[in-house]
Amino acid sequence: MIAMSITPSFQPVMPKLKRYTMETLLARGVRLDGRRLDEIRNIEIVPGYVEKAEGSALVRLGHTVVLVGVKTDIVAPFPDTPNEGVLVVHAEFVPLASPTFEPGPPDENAIELARVIDRSLREIRAVALDKLVLEPGKHVWRVFVDIYVLNHDGNLFDASMLGSMAALLVTRLPTPVKMEDGYRVDRTRYTMMLPINHKVVSVTLAKISGKLLVDPTYEEEQVADTRLVVAVSDDGLIAGMQKTGMGSLDYKEVLTAVSIALNKAKTYLSKLEEVVVPYRARLEEELSKQEKAEETAPPQPAPRREHLEAETIEQPEVVEETVVEEEEGKEPE
């Protein structure tokens, strides 16, 4: 099944009356939930939600809930980028999040979401991968960004992008311990914050009966002709884009949508500044205190998280899908 992209046959039933109400309200510039066309739902970010992860964030966007965790390990770099760490973005649409999600390997929607976020982070070099090199060509950090959708009420792109950026911002790198044949990772002690060059967010617009809506709900996505996802960096550049969903946009609508997105990105970015940046600063402070303490006293083997043992065993990755996990962002064309 995964070898082909097929018109989805499961279409949740949207009562005609509701669709009609939605369209009449839109004609007056109002949405079903009372929002203006360019209004983003309430945003909540909980940084550091999963303590075992090197970085994490729980994002609520209206009723949409996405959890993002960052894990790291040390691997050999790709041969064509010996002086760069490795970034991997993966998305899971877990079945508890929506009646439309089913257990199994990521479907085309999850793959698309992960790849769009991967590109948006990679192309502008949001993560300073060049600073993640232990020994050039031999040992570099690999950063896994795992996106977990917990409740699907539309606009998974923006929520996942915001969650990924927040999780990366609060990611601390564990201690690399030199061994005879490489490195192992001591996860009981952190050494530095993950170096970040840029903050990137995405703004999704849905087109419904000729109107462009920011931050669509699940219901709105069901009615929408199509959606445009625009990734915007903290310095106001377009860092990526993807038209997703059937249907089309008029040439002029694309231009309007991009202008709206560039403007609305500020809402997400300021939420990051407000909640996540201070959290990162606190973690940074803790790390520098720890460093000072160790200068005066030799490092104690007492781990701060006793229940965690330093991980030495390489767990083989569960390969359950026929889709080849390729090197993201390295398109063969």
Next chain:
Amino acid sequence: MGGTGAEKPTLIRWEERNGEKVAVRIDGRLPEQLRPIRIEVGVLGNADGSALVEYGATRVLAAVYGPREAVPRHVALPDRAIIRCRYHMAPFSTEERKTPAPTRREVELSKVIREALESVVLTEMYPRTSIDVYMEVLQSDGGTRTAAITAASLALADAGIAMRDLVAGVAVGKVDGVLVLDINEVEDNYAEADMPVAMAPSLDKVLLLQLNGVLTHDEFINALELARRGILEIYKLQKEALRKKYVEVETSTTG
């Protein structure tokens, strides 16, 4: 983008032509110039419709089967045809052998190409059926997804499937700060941005739009305009190729 580890070639040379400074690309093209495009329709015997499209060294073959019975039956829709799409690269189409198993990239591209075709095919005319679109990249030199969608829409037309418009695609790139039309592989490897666009040219509708890279707002506006101009050129060639097939049929039956 990825790069290949090798030394970066000079992608843009600035030359003096008629007293003006012009950017000349690594293959000698001007920024707003397409590669030589070759289109042939009806190239496969078994398929209901087929097309071969070349953008320079990029070569994509597309075939359409259908409308035919949708199997398994539960995937059929009562009020329209379903479209099944597969974009796939031949293992020998790239520098390094590409695994024949579908990659995540191919899964994504199959999806965005299907979604682009959904809004031009009059699917409501063929309820309970399946229209299968297969695209094989035989040789890859950049812009394969846009060549694939150009070929796919021709194969659909060749199969006699009712459509609102043809679809033509082209990728625009930003190379050494210069916006260039119809980006090739070398340019793509070192480009600051690669933006594949597909449109229904007569309807002026954008059906596929992706941006892989970084652009300013102004650059984006110019890049989209550049893509539209390229698409209109390709659209002319598409119509010519379709006509040519039927002219040939006519002469062969009357003569």
